Amino acid sequence: MNLNKSVLRFSGHDTFHCKEQWILKGLQLIENEGDKEIFKSTLAISKLGVGKNMVRSIHYWLRAFGMLDDNEEVSAFGKMLFLEERLDEFLENEGSLWLLQYYLCNLKYASIFKIIFNDYFSDKASLDFSEHQIMNYINRKLLSNGQKEVAVKTLNSDFKVFIRTYVSPVKNEKTVEDDFSAPLLSLNLISDTGRKNGMNQNIYRLNRRMHEVISSEILGYCLLDQFGSENAVSYDNIKKTIGSYLCLSSDGLDELIDKLCSSNKEFVYKDDAGVKQIQIKNVTEEFKNNLLKKHYEIQ
Numbered sequence: 219m220n221l222n223k224s225v226l227r228f229s230g231h232d233t234f235h236c237k238e239q240w241i242l243k244g245l246q247l248i249e250n251e252g253d254k255e256i257f258k259s260t261l262a263i264s265k266l267g268v269g270k271n272m273v274r275s276i277h278y279w280l281r282a283f284g285m286l287d288d289n290e291e292v293s294a295f296g297k298m299l300f301l302e303e304r305l306d307e308f309l310e311n312e313g314s315l316w317l318l319q320y321y322l323c324n325l326k327y328a329s330i331f332k333i334i335f336n337d338y339f340s341d342k343a344s345l346d347f348s349e350h351q352i353m354n355y356i357n358r359k360l361l362s363n364g365q366k367e368v369a370v371k372t373l374n375s376d377f378k379v380f381i382r383t384y385v386s387p388v389k390n391e392k393t394v395e396d397d398f399s400a401p402l403l404s405l406n407l408i409s410d411t412g413r414k415n416g417m418n419q420n421i422y423r424l425n426r427r428m429h430e431v432i433s434s435e436i437l438g439y440c441l442l443d444q445f446g447s448e449n450a451v452s453y454d455n456i457k458k459t460i461g462s463y464l465c466l467s468s469d470g471l472d473e474l475i476d477k478l479c480s481s482n483k484e485f486v487y488k489d490d491a492g493v494k495q496i497q498i499k500n501v502t503e504e505f506k507n508n509l510l511k512k513h514y515e516i517q
């Protein structure tokens with residue numbers, strides 16, 4: 219199954235944001251049943267103990283987070299983190315959450331994540347946004363992409379799922395525990411400003427900053443995943459992709475790159491006549507995976 223990565227997608231999660239244990243449970247289901255088509259079977263409903271809509275949602279998030287490839291096989295990253303190496307199967311290490319954030323944006327399977335963290339703010343001075351602003355931007359992108367309009371209800375649901383992925387709901391008698399179990403909540407990448415726009419919609423803010431908790435090994439792994447086939451990558455390309463996906467300020471990205479190059483001779487920072495780039499030397503897939511093991515202190 220080869221999906222057109224340029225096609226924008228705003229449905230498939232059945233209005234459910236990803237819950238804390240869904241990724242592990244979904245991958246274990248595939249492993250235990252030995253069937254990559256298990257999510258198309260009614261057996262998945264009884265095995266996971268959830269309704270068919272939630273089964274579809276779990277499958278969607280496995281794709282969105284890069285746990286499954288285009289052929290529905292468990293990805294190398296999924297195997298390393300959850301099934302074989304089991305670097306962090308219970309997502310106890312914050313580095314794992316940053317990796318999930320990277321894949322969520324970079325794979326573009328759930329289009330709204332890359333759109334908000336990357337595209338929408340590429341030329342904005344303010345980091346504030348509302349649902350109305352994002353909906354208008356998405357409709358313009360659909361038009362320029364040659365895609366037909368998406369139903370307003372679908373876009374509204376997708377935006378709400380995006381917000382629930384990062385912003386804790388207000389506690390009240392209707393709030394259930396599952397609402398607080400989204401794995402990426404603790405990254406604090408999006409804040410509710412407490413203000414409303416003229417349409418009485420909440421105004422949110424992108425929290426672009428240093429993020430000192432991201433290790434240089436995590437950055438290096440993302441860098442090789444994104445640009446591993448290149449000998450040199452411009453600083454601007456890194457900033458526009460990985461930097462924006464991880465919601466890093468310029469200072470935050472600079473500091474991480476400096477740490478990465480200082481501790482790994484395979485990465486060399488160059489600034490010649492104002493042209494900044496990272497040179498990548500003699501790296502292999504094993505080196506890339508070993509960066510992760512170093513982060514998890516396995517080596």
